[in-house]
Amino acid sequence: MAAPVLILCATRLEMAAFLARHPAESMGDTPGNPDVMVSPDRSWHLVISGPGVFNAVWALTACLERFRPQFILHTGIAGVFAGTGLDIGDAAVAVKDTYVHAGVDLSRPGTHAACSRLSPLPFDLIAGQGLTRQGIYTLDLKLAHACKDQLTRSLNCRVGQGPFITVSAVTGSPEKANALSHAYRAVMESMEGAAAAHVAGLYQVPMAEIRAASNRVGDRDKTRWDIRTAAGTVADICETIIRKRPGS
Ligand SMILES: O=C(O)c1cccc(C(=O)CC[C@H]2O[C@@H](n3cnc4c(=O)[nH]cnc43)[C@H](O)[C@@H]2O)c1
Numbered sequence: 370m371a372a373p374v375l376i377l378c379a380t381r382l383e384m385a386a387f388l389a390r391h392p393a394e395s396m397g398d399t400p401g402n403p404d405v406m407v408s409p410d411r412s413w414h415l416v417i418s419g420p421g422v423f424n425a426v427w428a429l430t431a432c433l434e435r436f437r438p439q440f441i442l443h444t445g446i447a448g449v450f451a452g453t454g455l456d457i458g459d460a461a462v463a464v465k466d467t468y469v470h471a472g473v474d475l476s477r478p479g480t481h482a483a484c485s486r487l488s489p490l491p492f493d494l495i496a497g498q499g500l501t502r503q504g505i506y507t508l509d510l511k512l513a514h515a516c517k518d519q520l521t522r523s524l525n526c527r528v529g530q531g532p533f534i535t536v537s538a539v540t541g542s543p544e545k546a547n548a549l550s551h552a553y554r555a556v557m558e559s560m561e562g563a564a565a566a567h568v569a570g571l572y573q574v575p576m577a578e579i580r581a582a583s584n585r586v587g588d589r590d591k592t593r594w595d596i597r598t599a600a601g602t603v604a605d606i607c608e609t610i611i612r613k614r615p616g617s
Pocket residue numbers: 379380419420421445446447448449536539540558559560561583584585586587
């Protein structure tokens with residue numbers, strides 16, 4: 370039997386629709402252990418990390434110390450950038466994910482440079498992977514393309530593909546969203562992606578990052594967010610990937 374797929378998601382809310390369709394057994398949620406579930410046939414595990422880069426690193430590390438999955442499916446909701454052709458409820462597959470806070474900030478407060486990309490760090494964040502100096506994590510492109518092809522065939526929404534960014538400070542204005550979109554040509558913004566890619570890279574486990582848009586990046590008006598619809602897309606993404614196992 371193939372190794373399980375490890376699904377990594379920040380919150381239970383994002384996985385609610387999937388878990389309603391696919392009830393799973395809890396493996397314990399005790400202090401010092403992440404919240405992990407396993408499917409009845411043991412073909413997938415789900416870890417709920419908690420939001421943000423620190424929780425993602427902790428939860429994924431704890432799992433990879435316990436078992437080695439075939440690949441990691443990092444999923445959840447995200448903000449979608451304007452000009453991507455995607456709307457709320459649509460899905461996208463990451464080809465790379467950049468932690469925008471990694472680097473040397475040479476900008477002067479009050480100048481236009483404040484929103485542009487940082488200069489590279491003088492050291493690798495993963496030894497031998499020079500792009501990590503700019504917080505850039507390249508994902509497994511063969512797996513990403515296979516997932517995109519499969520999801521395009523299976524989902525009832527648009528499926529985009531491109532660069533994602535990861536933030537610790539959620540983008541809170543359309544102006545900042547425009548600047549980030551221009552600087553990174555990003556499709557989606559989340560709070561965990563690059564952190565998960567960092568750990569997956571250290572453990573040399575392939576990872577696909579596939580998210581569903583719940584809101585437009587920079588939009589603070591929650592009446593325009595649609596987490597329920599996005600969580601439905603997250604459920605469709607997970608169902609497709611665990612059933613078809615693209616790339617294997
Ligand atoms: O209340 C807020 O302002 C807020 C901002 C971002 C996310 C949330 C959540 O409750 C969802 C947690 C989860 O969602 C991802 N997410 C969704 N939209 C965005 C975004 O526009 N920018 C960054 N992250 C986003 C994120 O990965 C969180 O883990 C509430």
